[in-house]
Amino acid sequence: MDKTLLSIGHGYSAQALAKRLLPQGWRIVGTTRSADKMDEIAATGVEPFVWPGADLGALLASFPNILVSAGPGPDGDPVLNATYDDIARAAPDLRWLGYLSTTGVYGDHGGGWVDENTPLTPSTKRGQARVEAEARWQGIPDLPLHIFRLAGIYGPGRGPFAKVRAGTARRIIKDGQVFSRIHVDDIALALDLSLHSPAPGAIYNLCDDDPAPPQDVIAHAAELLGVPVPPAIAIDDADMTPMARSFYAESKKVRNDLIKNTLGWSPTYPTYRAGLKAMLALES
Helix, strand or coil: CCCEEEEECCCHHHHHHHHHHHHHCCEEEEEECCHHHHHHHHCCCCEEEECCCCCCHHHHHHCCEEEECCCCECCECHHHHHHHHHHHHHHHHCCEEEEEEEHHHHCCCCCCEECCCCCCCCCCHHHHHHHHHHHHHHCCCCCCEEEEEECEEEECCECCHHHHHHCCCCEEECCCCCECEEEHHHHHHHHHHHHHCCCCCCEEEECCCCCECHHHHHHHHHHHHCCCCCCEEEHHHCCCCHHHHHHHHCCCEECCHHHHHHHCCCCCCCCHHHHHHHHHHHHC
8 A cells, every 4th residue: 555645734633643644654745724834744744735825736646545624615615626627637546535524514403313324404504515515525536535524523632621721611501402522533543444444435424422412521521620610501691602603503413333334443532531531641
């Protein structure tokens, strides 16, 4: 296997994957929008590449494995908008292309379960943009596409501890509200397994085994830190930005059976309690 990967939009999840692949002898080129981040990326062992800005066409033609983490913006998918023809030309020669999507494509299910066969009925503009982006990627002939629909991502540097410590965390209460989550290291594990066992056309949900109300996560983080649990606030009484409130517009539990059964993936952190405990241990 050609152990080279082009990581387009080399962000949080892609960086976790790089930590797994680099010790295996992989060469990784990661794109960043800011030249200011090049040294930071290079320090991890990944070769930085500023994009948009430079021509991505030559890299697309020379890397057999590509990870796309960049999400859609107001004008649609930025990668396809800029490089559709290059990707279409490269598609027959690619071995694996992973696209990081979101479980937001399923919309609201009133706290019920969804899986990869659930119809896509997004209830937010972000979710609709993801549905449209997925369809565009799926429409490219001969593209070895693998779609990963991610639940709410947390992990080192991205979790509730900072806000709980600062006293700014809130337990917003909405009856019946439940979310699925995924630790970033478990995303990296799934991508690693998929790279080693390509299945073009595959769509996988990525989440842990424990969908839970968001207020429970905040409360548990406070308990782990030994600080008072933030008071409960009814969602109708909460001062929230439209973006923050939109996350409460959808409630669902996401199934992960497919990726377990096909790739043998099993989350290292099957519950938010296990994930938060591990995060806190890293800080000590």
